[in-house]
Each structure stands twice: as structure tokens, then as C-alpha cells.
Amino acid sequence: MNAKIDFSKISFLIVDGDKISAQVVYDTLAYLGASHIQRVKSPNNAFDVLRTEKIDIVICEWRLRGMDGLEFLDVMRNSTNSPNRFIPVIMLTAHSEMRYVTTARDLGITEFLAKPFNAKALYSRLVSVIARPRRFINTGTYFGPDRRRRQVQFDGPDRRSLDE
């Protein structure tokens, strides 16, 4: 028997100033059965929602007016005023170059989805966030999901177990 995801149990917040892009994500989530989907255009509005409602997953565009998606993520993960430091954040962006991906990763992004995207790519990020949650790492310089997704042989010092 295959494992399933009941999207009606999950609440989503879409933070995107682009009407069409937000609509595509909204339609996809609605089709999957999500009934609690909020849409806002700016991070400030997003914080208002996050402080008053129970949101499980944030889907955020990088390029936003005022505070951008990266600053929003930084506040979510590192500020004492954060409504929820552990909330999964999927970053949608047309900035798909490697330097953008690594910057977002190092600020604690949960999943990164490069635009233009298709339904399959969006679905796989949702599955990853819901069905394969990652542990969080807290160091002096990083707070966010474990960036070591693959277990590979490494001969160097284990920085997670000992002081340098």
C-alpha cells in the first residue's frame, strides 16, 4: 500500500508579489486538497498572518517589494521576534544560479525551487517538506535544517562533535 499525503490537514502561506505565480501555486495546492491557503504580497503581511494563524508551510518568492525573501527568511530563522523559527520555508525564485542557491541554503531554507518550475518539481518539494522532515542544526553561525542531506565518507575533522 502506498503512503499518501492528506493536504487538507496542512495550512499554507504563499508570499509572492506576482499575481500569476501566486495563482499557479494556489491552484496547485487547492487541487491537491489543501483548504487553508493564505496569499500575501509582502513579508510584513506574512508576519501578521504568521503571528495570528497556525501556518504549517511557507512558500515564498525571493524577489519581493521592501524586505526581500532572503531577509524574510533571515528574520524567521534568526530573530528573537520570529513567529516560528522551525517553520518549513520553500523558496521560489528565478534566481537559479548556484550562488543564490547556496546563499538561501546557508540562511536556513528548507527547499529551493527554481523558476520556471513545473508541477512535478513543486510536488516533490512539498513531499520532501512533509514526509521527510530534517533535523535542525544550531551553531554560532547557522540555524536551520541540516544541510548535510547525503551521508558521504569524509576524512576531515568532525566539526559537529568537537570544539575546533
Add this chain to the structure above:
Amino acid sequence: MTHYDWGSGAIVKPEEPKKKKNVQIIPAQTDLKRKAVNFIKGFDINLSPEQLEELEQVVQRSSETFVRDIGKDLMECRKLVINALRDKPKRPEAITAANDLAYSVKALGGTFQYPLMTQIAKSMEIFVADRTTANEKQLLVIQLHIDSLYVILAGRVTGFGSTVEQATVAALTKLTERYAEPRE
């Protein structure tokens, strides 16, 4: 402190202080998994090709909105660029509009089967990046990009087009390189 143990006759070194971990590892939050993953209701974690096809059709529902809205944005941006050619103080506004338009088209073109638009918008985005204004030739380069995008949209040229379209993309990219400076 190192000392001599009279009982065993050995020199005893003190235990080294235990090195403490400098990383806190917090177990994964499993609330979402617990409340949403099950074997009865919802969508399979691994969707079948048919289910994926249906989901893709949901995405494509917004295709007409994309064509209509981006078409309108292209026309408005073209007007701003033409006005800016005549009127220098209007150039920063035209550049901001071109930058926003380039990002939107780059982001969504490929989603709606217009990857050629994404290619051209990317060329335009690189060209307008970090600019606050532009000279006449640079504005003309932007206008050429906008016109090309409009032609593709109006002709509903999906996919990457033929060799003619690819030659156009290459020519636009060359133009952007040639007129990249000054960047102010």
C-alpha cells in the same frame, strides 16, 4: 595537576577536560508527517505519470492569464521605454519597469511552455541589472528585447523555436554585450 601516585607508583596525569559540542542538533519536527501522511486519504507520495499530467494541467490553467497579463505589461513597458527615449528624467522609471518585467517573464515563461521567452527575458534582465538609467542605445536594446518577447507571445511560439528564433536570441545577447557599458 600531574602527580605521583604512591600506591601504584605511577605518574598520573589529570584527565583532559571533556570537549563540549559546539553544535546543537535538534531532532526533526514530525508534526506535519504525523498529521498528513497516511495510507487512506490524499495523494500518493510517488505520483503516477497520469497524476502528474493532471497536476501539470492545473498549472497550465493560468496560461491564458499569463499571455493576457504579460502582453499588457509588455505594451506598457514599451511605452515607458519609448517615452524615456525622448525624456531623460523618465529613464529610471523605464529601467525599473523593464527589470520587473524581465524577472516576471524569466520566472514564468518556461512554466507555460514559453522557454524562448525565458531565454530572452534572462538576456534582458542581465542587461538592465544594477542600472538606474540608460542611454538611448541601451534603451533601444531594451526595446528590441520587449518587441521580441511580444512577437513570441503574439505568435504563441512555444518551445525553443526554430533556428531563426535561436539566432534572434544569440543576436540579442550580442547586442547586450556590445552596449553593456556604461552601466550607471
